[in-house]
Amino acid sequence: MKRVPVQWILIAFGIAFSLAFPSLLRGQQYWLFIATQAFFWAMLASSWALLAGYAGQFSFAHIAFMAIAAYASGILGRDLGWSPISGIIAGMVLAGFVGLIIGYLCLRLRKTYLALFTIAFAEIVRLAVNAELDLTGGPMGLYFDGIIATTSYVPYYYLMLGLLLASLAFMYALANSRFGLFFRSIREDEEAAAAMGVNVVRYKIMAFVVTAMIAGLAGAVDHHFIGFIAPSELILGRMSLVIAMAVIGGIESLIGAALGAIFIHFSLEFLQQIPVPASLMSQLETITPTLEKLGFTLTQNAIQTNAWRMVGFGLLLMVTLRFWQNGLISPLIQRITRRGALEETVAKRRIPVDEETST
Numbered sequence: 001m002k003r004v005p006v007q008w009i010l011i012a013f014g015i016a017f018s019l020a021f022p023s024l025l026r027g028q029q030y031w032l033f034i035a036t037q038a039f040f041w042a043m044l045a046s047s048w049a050l051l052a053g054y055a056g057q058f059s060f061a062h063i064a065f066m067a068i069a070a071y072a073s074g075i076l077g078r079d080l081g082w083s084p085i086s087g088i089i090a091g092m093v094l095a096g097f098v099g100l101i102i103g104y105l106c107l108r109l110r111k112t113y114l115a116l117f118t119i120a121f122a123e124i125v126r127l128a129v130n131a132e133l134d135l136t137g138g139p140m141g142l143y144f145d146g147i148i149a150t151t152s153y154v155p156y157y158y159l160m161l162g163l164l165l166a167s168l169a170f171m172y173a174l175a176n177s178r179f180g181l182f183f184r185s186i187r188e189d190e191e192a193a194a195a196m197g198v199n200v201v202r203y204k205i206m207a208f209v210v211t212a213m214i215a216g217l218a219g220a221v222d223h224h225f226i227g228f229i230a231p232s233e234l235i236l237g238r239m240s241l242v243i244a245m246a247v248i249g250g251i252e253s254l255i256g257a258a259l260g261a262i263f264i265h266f267s268l269e270f271l272q273q274i275p276v277p278a279s280l281m282s283q284l285e286t287i288t289p290t291l292e293k294l295g296f297t298l299t300q301n302a303i304q305t306n307a308w309r310m311v312g313f314g315l316l317l318m319v320t321l322r323f324w325q326n327g328l329i330s331p332l333i334q335r336i337t338r339r340g341a342l343e344e345t346v347a348k349r350r351i352p353v354d355e356e357t358s359t
Contacts, residue, residue: 056187099212250330
């Protein structure tokens with residue numbers, strides 16, 4: 001009997017757990033909201049991993065593509081009465097079109113120059129939506145109608161989960177097709193790829209368009225869920241967070257980047273306020289002035305880490321870059337799946353021996 005590959009077992013378990021997660025929470029809307037947001041970040045991180053990790057285009061424009069689609073969807077709904085679904089589709093298409101333009105303009109730019117160019121583009125978008133008052137709402141932001149008429153987060157949770165799984169499946173198929181082979185050849189050596197007949201112009205632009213549309217889809221849907229967007233969401237720090245999530249998960253692994261985003265988002269939320277047992281709380285209260293000087297805040301049954309959680313996140317990123325260039329999660333997945341594949345191979349090799357001894 002043919003054994004099921006370990007990676008498919010892990011994927012099936014992950015999907016089953018994700019589907020059952022709302023039931024496990026038993027009505028805890030806060031963590032359901034956090035999970036929905038984690039899927040949004042996972043779509044951004046995994047699509048950026050396709051652009052940078054596979055195609056070698058280290059771009060900082062991803063957060064701008066997300067915002068362009070979100071603003072477009074919100075404006076079309078407010079000014080022209082478009083439905084949220086129509087606005088989301090239009091915003092995604094617009095993000096892809098802008099990605100096409102940026103990809104074309106970046107054809108001759110590499111590494112540092114590409115990063116600086118896309119940083120400048122993202123800043124232009126942020127400053128433009130901040131300065132425009134009538135169309136985008138300026139610093140006060142833009143409000144959205146919900147996609148689903150409900151006060152529960154459960155439908156949005158499943159919607160974002162479905163979009164994440166669909167986008168991962170699409171990007172996985174793309175990365176393992178001849179297009180993915182062309183992406184990797186461009187990443188390794190652009191001149192050599194062109195000499196071998198790869199249409200570098202076409203596939204670099206294609207990488208920008210596809211990933212911009214996925215980022216735009218994630219941004220438009222997520223902000224219809226939240227109901228609001230402001231220029232502060234386009235700051236460089238948020239783009240750096242997307243990159244850090246992908247790096248910690250594994251920049252050359254779509255699933256690794258997605259899991260890295262989910263892990264980091266949940267960790268940052270959990271570390272924001274750490275529960276403390278009552279027995280330990282009484283001891284901490286005696287050193288409250290010292291804790292406050294260090295930047296911690298005591299509440300009734302927890303300790304707020306404030307900025308220290310980001311310090312820990314920064315240290316984790318530095319350690320990852322220094323010792324695990326392939327990320328933390330992707331090598332772990334590879335080790336588990338390779339071990340399972342090795343055991344399966346050994347089992348297959350032992351079958352003839354066992355049959356021979358039995359006869």
